[in-house]
Amino acid sequence: MDAFVVISLIKAAVIAFVLLTAVAYLQWVERKVIAHIQLRMGPYRVGPHGLLQPLADVIKLITKEDMMPSYVNKPIYLLAPFLAVSMSLLSIAVIPFGPTISVAGYQTGMQLADLNIGVLYILAVSSMGVYGVALAGWASNNKYALLGGLRSSAQMISYEIPMALAIASPLLISNTLSLKELVATQSGSVLDWNVLHRPFPQIIAFLIFLIAGFAETNRVPFDLPEAENELVAGFHTEYSSMKFASFFMAEYLNMVTVSSLATLLFLGGWEAPWPAAKGSNLIPSVIFLVAGLTALYHAAHPARQMDKYTLAAFGIVFLALAGVFVLPIVQSWLLPLFWFCAKAGAILFAFMWVRGTLPRFRYDQLMSFAWKFLFPVAMLNLLVTSFLVAWF
Amino acid sequence: MDLILFLIFAIIAVVSAVNVVVQTHPISSAVSLIGVMGSLAVLYLLLGAEFIAAAQVIVYAGAVMVLFIFVILLLNAGAETKRGRSFMVQLLGVPLLIALLGLLAFFVERLFPRGVSVRFGGFTGGTAQSVGKALFTTYLLPFEVTSLLILIAILGAIVLARKELD
Amino acid sequence: MSEVPISWFLMLSAVIFALGVAGFLFRRNIITVFMSIELMLNGVNLSFVTFSYQLKQVNGHLFTFFVMVVAAAEAAVGLAIILTVFKNRSTLDIDDIDSMKN
Numbered sequence: 288m289d290a291f292v293v294i295s296l297i298k299a300a301v302i303a304f305v306l307l308t309a310v311a312y313l314q315w316v317e318r319k320v321i322a323h324i325q326l327r328m329g330p331y332r333v334g335p336h337g338l339l340q341p342l343a344d345v346i347k348l349i350t351k352e353d354m355m356p357s358y359v360n361k362p363i364y365l366l367a368p369f370l371a372v373s374m375s376l377l378s379i380a381v382i383p384f385g386p387t388i389s390v391a392g393y394q395t396g397m398q399l400a401d402l403n404i405g406v407l408y409i410l411a412v413s414s415m416g417v418y419g420v421a422l423a424g425w426a427s428n429n430k431y432a433l434l435g436g437l438r439s440s441a442q443m444i445s446y447e448i449p450m451a452l453a454i455a456s457p458l459l460i461s462n463t464l465s466l467k468e469l470v471a472t473q474s475g476s477v478l479d480w481n482v483l484h485r486p487f488p489q490i491i492a493f494l495i496f497l498i499a500g501f502a503e504t505n506r507v508p509f510d511l512p513e514a515e516n517e518l519v520a521g522f523h524t525e526y527s528s529m530k531f532a533s534f535f536m537a538e539y540l541n542m543v544t545v546s547s548l549a550t551l552l553f554l555g556g557w558e559a560p561w562p563a564a565k566g567s568n569l570i571p572s573v574i575f576l577v578a579g580l581t582a583l584y585h586a587a588h589p590a591r592q593m594d595k596y597t598l599a600a601f602g603i604v605f606l607a608l609a610g611v612f613v614l615p616i617v618q619s620w621l622l623p624l625f626w627f628c629a630k631a632g633a634i635l636f637a638f639m640w641v642r643g644t645l646p647r648f649r650y651d652q653l654m655s656f657a658w659k660f661l662f663p664v665a666m667l668n669l670l671v672t673s674f675l676v677a678w679f
Numbered sequence: 680m681d682l683i684l685f686l687i688f689a690i691i692a693v694v695s696a697v698n699v700v701v702q703t704h705p706i707s708s709a710v711s712l713i714g715v716m717g718s719l720a721v722l723y724l725l726l727g728a729e730f731i732a733a734a735q736v737i738v739y740a741g742a743v744m745v746l747f748i749f750v751i752l753l754l755n756a757g758a759e760t761k762r763g764r765s766f767m768v769q770l771l772g773v774p775l776l777i778a779l780l781g782l783l784a785f786f787v788e789r790l791f792p793r794g795v796s797v798r799f800g801g802f803t804g805g806t807a808q809s810v811g812k813a814l815f816t817t818y819l820l821p822f823e824v825t826s827l828l829i830l831i832a833i834l835g836a837i838v839l840a841r842k843e844l845d
Numbered sequence: 846m847s848e849v850p851i852s853w854f855l856m857l858s859a860v861i862f863a864l865g866v867a868g869f870l871f872r873r874n875i876i877t878v879f880m881s882i883e884l885m886l887n888g889v890n891l892s893f894v895t896f897s898y899q900l901k902q903v904n905g906h907l908f909t910f911f912v913m914v915v916a917a918a919e920a921a922v923g924l925a926i927i928l929t930v931f932k933n934r935s936t937l938d939i940d941d942i943d944s945m946k947n
Contacts, residue, residue, distance in 0.1 A: 681847050681848060682847050682848070682849050685849045685853065688925050689853070689857050692857065692861065693857070693861070693864075696860070696864040696865075696884060697864060698863050699864070699868055699880060699881070699884055700864050700867050700868040700871065700872070700881070705874050705876045705877050705937075706864050706898050707882070708868075708876075709876075709880060712880050712883065714883060715884065715887060716887060719861075719887055719890070719891055719905035721934075722854070722857075723891075723894050724892065726854070726894050726895060726897070726898045727898060728850075728894045728897065728898075728909075730906065731890075731894060731906050731910065733908060734913055735890075735903075735913070737883060737888040738913045738914070738916075738917055739883075739913060739916070740867055742859065742917060743883065743916060743917050743920045744919070746920055746921065746924055747876065747880065747920070747924065750876065750924045750927060750928065751876060753928070753929070754927075754931050754937065756874065756876060756937055759855065759872070759873050759874045759877070759938075764931055765935070768938050774867075776863060776867050778861060779861050779863055779866075780859065781894075783856075783862075783863065783930065784856055785912055787852050787855045787856055787859060790854060791851060791852045791855060791899075795847045795850075795851040795899055796848035796849060796850050796851060797848060797850075797851055797854065797895075797898060798847065798848045798849070801898065802850075802897070802898045802901055804901065804902070804903045805897070805906050808901050809903050810903060810906050810907065811938075812918065813906075813907055814907060814910070817904075817907075818904065818907050818911075820872055821880050822910060825914045826912060828915065829914065829918050831918075832918035832919075832922050833921065835921075835922045835925065836921040836922050836925040837925075837926075838931050838945075839922070839926060839928070840925040840928050840929065
């Protein structure tokens, strides 16, 4: 019992630390990706290739003056950012990042808690996330913030329905609500992932889930609650300093949750695309090898002055990582982690890609898209899936 | 451990419930009501009703209360205006409430002796699987009737809330 | 002692129900009155789940489930009615909505 408590505390600390760092760097990655989409450089000044930019941002946000407008409703104004960030942190607790491993003799899963209603838990917690936005909009006592809060609550209720229906269809195939068992039913090759699983491939459900996920996290093209050219900054107009940073963090944490959930539900979690016997355990090494060699090549032919040193350092790090992935001792837990991060990272990249590419919806278009297109399609998909599951 | 958890969440539930009643602004009441629902969900978990706990948060806290808050935002409802209550209400309201509570507590104590007690894991029949099985076999007819009820409610809500055509 | 007497759960449900009744009678804002009804339903749900534990049967959970579904439908219709009332009378005070009285 004591060992369980200690291990859980250690896991919670590790997950919280890694997650918050990852969220800070997600912001850096997003700025870089969008910059390259728009043929710019992105952050470049703080540290090599702007790698210390997140640190600078955090220091800036912490040291900024914490303003509280005099006309706000104080308790709810303070509650809203807390609610937003704690609800998005809570949902990470049940997400498994890898299989059960043994650390110093103890068997422990690479997740904080394996609930047998894990999917329902995530749905419940994420449905509470809307309060952060709605209450912030109301408590700010500002017409733009109020409009942002109104828009977001209507949008989030509307998109939750196609999302829940899209989640239900892979659950019918896997026949479990536990996220860990969900991955176990998808093991094997890429054809066993729910997105391509017999009897009915869930490609449509996957796409609906992603679209609804974009809307639930208030991302472009569904960022109506904070549409800056209509509503100043939407629901967080009156927030500054760390309270603003809480909303910001909540948005990125929600992105991480949505992409992890999509990975677990549709893309087979931490399972490799094909069995390790046919060489899938060499893929990470090959990828890092190619990346390291490319970096070294560019270090030898530098386009900018500093590249001679920075790219050489990155190249050596990548080559070292390629070596680490071949070691048999770490493969049992590092390979699942790699595949999970690769799949979730691909979805996160899609989030950024869409932000760099698509314009914003108009509000009535947003609503009619949810109710007149996504909802019937998700319903139909669920119906067909359940018939096929019942027959085969 | 179970007792501590029960006491913590029971106190949160009661304090929030009192807050629902005494707050004059509807949005404060709504936030307190969400607190009641959340702590009740934890108590459901203690009673082994894991599916109902999840449904409580998804349906009540996540959908019904969002609807309430949405309407409060939409109507921009302000705080209740104070008005003089009648003498009888001021004098008898709280004592009568306490009398009702005392009566209820008396009957609960009389009818349910202290022999039965609750501990976490004492009842494991509340999983999603067993609830689903009962829902689609024993309770199939009520289930279908509720779906019809929801359909009628949707139609009613749309008819009531739509703009006048003429 | 780490076990909770089952009567405490019932007592809690009674307290929540009584507070719901109090809110229903004391409050003047129609939305708060509506929320008090939800509070009463929550109190009743807790006693259903408690009985389910006592009898070791799942039936109480089903009752709670149906209460939730009906409450959701009720909220949708009720809030639509509140919207209509507000549109016609621009007030949420139930004392001002008294045209049936005279």
